[in-house]
Amino acid sequence: MKNKIFSLTFLIFLFYILFISDLLYSQNFQSISISTVVAEAYVSDDILPPKIIHNPIKNISPLTKIAVIYGTAEDEKSLKKVEIHYKNSTEASYLTHTFVYLDTKSTTFYFEIPKDFIKEDIQYRILAYDEINSTYTIWYDVSFKDSISNKIDSQGGKIVLEDGNPFDAETFIFIPQGALDKEVEISIKEVANTLVPKKNKRPALSEYPFKVYKFEPSGLRFKKPVQIGLLYTDLNNDGKVDATEFDENVLSIFWYDGVNWRNLKSSVDKDKNLVLCWVNHFTYFGIFPLGSLTKDDYRPKEKIITPNNDGVNDFATFDNIPQGTEIKIYNLRGKLVRKIDSIPYEWDGKDYEAKDLEVGPYIYQFKIDEELIIGVIIIAR
Amino acid sequence: MDIKKLKFIIFLLLCFSLNFLYSKILTIYSDEGIPQGSNLYTWSAGGLGQFNSKNSDLLQVPVGTESFKTVSNPWWNPGGWWENWAGWGVVYNNEQNLSFYNNGRLRFWIYASVGNIRIEIEAPTGNKNQAKYLTDLGWSSSDINKWKFFDVPLSSFNIETYTAVKCPFMITAALGNSTNSTTFYVDFVRWVSSDVSSPYFNIKIKDIETHIQKSSITFNVNLQQVSSWTVANEYIEIDFDPNNISWGIQIYTDNKAQGANPVYTGNKNPCGLVDTTTTTRVLPMGWTIESSTRTKQQLGKGTPESWVYGGFMWKWMKDKNTQGFQNGENYITLWNNRGVLWNASDRDWKNSPNYIYLSADFSIAVGGRTYRTNQLKIELYYK
Structure with missing residues (x-):
């Protein structure tokens, strides 16, 4: 009998431990305020960072102020964005131009820096982003000189x-x-x-x-x-x-x-x-x-030359002469004293042997489009 | 510009700057001590009062492990009568402009055996204006030797504006000619702004690096760079002001709940980030809580049971459907009335706000997939 009473008491105790205490426990718990937060991770299998292929510009002409940043960005998965940062070399802050892409593996980018921005040497860099990685170039120095x-x-x-x-x-x-x-x-x-x-x-x-x-x-x-x-x-x-x-x-x-x-x-x-x-x-x-062009456009403007190496009228220059043309120079006795058959089509008052010719008139003769052009050049000293 | 518009803009700027400068909860006394630039003053009849600002002889205190113990002892005045009074206060070295709290509240806990204990504020220096006795504030004989929470409008002290506060809290047992020693305890005294409800519980998600507010927790995961645990890009700032001594804050996921997206459909522990493609799979998560913000370098990888540099320990995240889950238990309770609950034997109280950091294990993650829970719960509870 005692054993039965003991067993019953034990069972009641066990029941309390397992159920009642848990019930009381949960009844005591009172939720006052719950905040719910979203947590999310996109696991990228985009392993490699994007590549930027770009031939940097080195100088900007102050007259044209053209500064075109052109290149190619590639990614093995998906390219998301290309940014071009540009600034004056003397400043720390920069401006950004952004190209946004959707599901692109390779793209070219073209950006012309606004002309009114270009006032001195500038610097720029290019950044490319895939869905998780990014790549960026160094700051390229671009001089502003003519x-x-x-x-x-x-x-x-x-x-x-x-x-x-x-x-x-x-x-x-x-x-x-x-x-x-x-x-x-x-x-x-x-x-x-x-x-x-x-x-x-x-x-x-x-x-x-x-x-x-x-x-x-x-x-x-x-x-x-x-x-x-x-x-x-x-x-x-x-x-x-x-x-x-x-x-x-x-x-x-x-x-x-x-x-x-x-x-x-x-x-x-x-x-x-x-x-x-x-x-x-x-x-x-x-x-x-x-x-x-007319015939006259081929004739030398120098009618008289003074070949003494003073930098003035030392040569007679035949303008517009096509490559392969043969210009012959004769003296008044009809002797061929010089032949000019390649650039520069200039006559310096010398003969074949590079000797100074005598002063006086000389006849030149050449053909343009099968038309013979003849004229006179005078050597004076 | 119109002078009215100018005044309005100045007013807005002033409001903004005040909001920027002041936190919503200004703690006057806690286990962390008193505000910088202030001192504790005590006073008592005949200098016989006993004071301990770091008392820990009570088994349970509302916040942290310590409270301010005051014993007021009777003193025979040489003039021929008994006096019995003792008190203390927090006194700023320089008057403080606390007008940000003008319409706010004074909150504190007290454990006392008598109701004739006086609460005062001094602003400006020398002006205490309207004292309040515990009995004025609702203390009754049923509160004898129990912790009782008080939430008193600052306006009730009849001080016009708190632009020059010398003493934000003074408390004195005024026991007349009683010849009995009387003990009372005070805990967690704070001023709160008018928009801090009671209880108050607010969270913000912020970027670990920039501290700019965000809308969700995210992870940067590239399978080449991340092979195991990694810390989320954002942390959760929790700001709270409970009004029940048995309060706690717990964290868990509830990935089988109605409204879960995705719903975990497997039959194992559903805790963590659920694979949105194969919803029977989850990535385990970890958490830790810090009293100040941490850098990713300090946080490490976020592997559970590892330590944050100079901080606490990373713990496993549980789900409401994890076998054996019990509300308020260890490992899910990130903060309770005693402090951070990362180890039952070593708790530490730090005033709100506190900072929760999260991590996840990507060792079984599959590239090109999204893992998600929209049921990460942070819950203030009483028990």
Whole structure:
């Protein structure tokens, strides 16, 4: 009997422990206030950060103020955003231009820094984001200058004046080996076209050159021709020089002889917005639209030359002469004293053996489009 | 500009600056001590009063582990009568502009055997204006030797404005010529602004780095960079002012609740972040609570049972449906009247606000998926 009572008591106790106490416990609990929060994690399997492929711009022309930031961003999963941060070099704060993408693995970006922002050297960087990673470039330094200079010696070399447009080429000079016999500081400077003399009406079709570059040291002559390439702008790539109605096919380089702008036989690289020609001396070179040529346009402007190396009238220059043309110089007795069959189409008053010819009149003769052009040049001393 | 508009703008700026400068709860006395720039003053008949601002001889106090103990002893005045009074107060070194709390409340806890204990505020210096006795505030014989919560409008002290507060809290047992020693305890004295209800419980989600307010907890997870536990980008700031001695705050998920999105559909422990693609899978979560904000570097990876640098321990998160879940138990109670409950034997009281940090284990996560709970609960309770 005692055992039964004990067992019953134990069972009641156990029941209390298991149920009643828990019930009392939960009855005592009183929720006063609950805040519910959302927690979320997107687990990306985008392992690699995006890639930025970009050829940094190095210089901005103060005249055109073109600064185009162009490149490609790629991601193996999904590219979300590209940001371009740009600022004046002297400031810490920067402006941001953002491109937002949806489900793009590869994209090109193109951003032109507003012209009114560009007042001095600037810096920019590019950032690309995928859904979880990001990549950024260093801050690129971009100078804001209209000239460049470098030393070139007899080994030759190339100097490039960059603009801020990656879609075209750059103004340059290429000096082949042997064109110089000593080291010379060569510079290219872009000049405002309103600061140079106007062009006489013909054969150029515009009053002012579209672009002018001053090559220095002024008057420097090379032992063999050097190539120059002058940049013009066609940002919208419509085949016309920006802000003009002139087709880029008609562009030509002119050189300034101190009185006149004179045409040089040039070629146009329309893909690179570059006009190219070979020259043998330094002066101002400008890009003009070239009209149709007459016989007179091929004749030298120098009717009398004084070849004494004083830099004045030492040469007679035949303008516009196509490569391969043969110019023959005769004395009055009909003797052929000199033949010029490659650039530069200049006559320095010397014969075949580079000896000074006697003073007096000489006859030149050459053919353009099967038409014979004849004229007289007088050597005086 | 219109002078009225200008005044209005100045008023708005003033309001903004006041809100910026002052927290909603100004703690006058707690286990953490008294405000910077203030001192404790005591007074008693014949200097016989006994005071202990860090008393811990009571088993339970409303907040933390300590309270302010005062013993008022009788003193025979040489003039020929008994006196019995003792009190203390918090006194600012320089008068404080606390007008932000003008329409707020004075809140405190008291454990006493008599009702003739006087509460005063001095503002400005020398002006105590209207004293309040416990009996004026609703104390009765049924409250003898029990902790009782008081929530008193600051306006009832008949002080026009609190622009120059010298003493935000003074308490004195005024026992006349009683020859009996009397003991009373005070705990967690604070001023609260008018919008702090009683009880008060408010949370904010903030970015760990910028402390800018956010709307949800997020994780940056790239499987290449994260192979196990990682800490969330945001933390939860909790601000509270309970009015019951048995209060606590707990944290848990409730991933099987109606309204859960996604609902956990498996048959294991549903705690954590639920895989939105395969809802039978969850990523375990962890939590910790800190008395000041921490950097990700200090927080570490958030692995449960590891330590926050210079702080507390990371604990496992539970779900309401975790087997054996009980409201108010250890491991889910992140804060109770004694302090942070990360270890039953080592609690520490820090005034509100406090900061909850969260972590999750991504070792079984699958790339390209979202893991989520919209049922992370933070709950103020009484028990």
